[in-house]
Amino acid sequence: MAELLSGPAAEPLTRAEAKAYLRIDGEAEDALLDALVPAARRLVEVETGRALMDQTWRFSLDRWPLRGVIPAPVAPVRQILSATVEALDGSTAPVLSGALTLVSDRAPALIRVDGTRVAAPARAHGGIVITLIAGYGPEATDVPADLIQAVRLVVAHFYEHRDGPGDATALPAAALALMAPYRVVRL
Known part of the structure; x- marks a missing residue:
């Protein structure tokens, strides 16, 4: 079994990029976004079986x-x-x-x-x-663009469904489609 010793030094998506994608102005949602971005990255990593950043x-x-x-x-x-x-x-x-x-x-x-x-x-x-x-490398530019877009879509999904159940557990089809070619299949 593998054990994570140290996570990435940075995320593939910055807070500013997440705010721009979600069209958020101001700083009221900064703490939330700081939690959503790493959560979205980890979800994409689990779904694909790949580490995005070193x-x-x-x-x-x-x-x-x-x-x-x-x-x-x-x-x-x-x-x-x-x-x-x-x-x-x-x-x-x-x-x-x-x-x-x-x-x-x-x-x-x-x-x-x-x-x-x-x-x-x-x-x-x-x-x-x-x-x-x-990981693909230490910089966000090292990560395939499809996987960064999947992180964006998952951040948006988490942001939109932060208040309760509903569709919160179903990932967006577009995110799943972007991740599909990167899934590591183990026999």
Whole structure:
């Protein structure tokens, strides 16, 4: 299971952009928009299985895969930051440089493991820990325009349906259509 260590430094949509899209003047709704934008981003991330802006994630494995391929639990993966294996004495040792290779031109990304260069973990559960950066990049301009538009539409939906049930749980069809080509399918 993947664990988010640090979220994005910025959102793909600024407060000013959200206000312009919603045609809001003044500052009375600023706090609300500051809550709606990250909520909309997270919803788009959940629906697509993709991190929009750079985020640091960590996941663990019990053992190295026999076929030498680890499907990344998040997408898109930009970089493997570290990988460690727990030793018999309980300490962690870094995985040798070059033992893991990121294949990021697909979703989900794959991590190829050179089985001759990695040690088996001493701990039966979670003895291998891999930390990586997932997301399209640190800037909103790195995120595909379709996904930013989906965030806008979800922000507008949340804004319009903030007072109660009704249609609040049904996402706009246009947002779903924009997200569809980006959905990561896991088998």
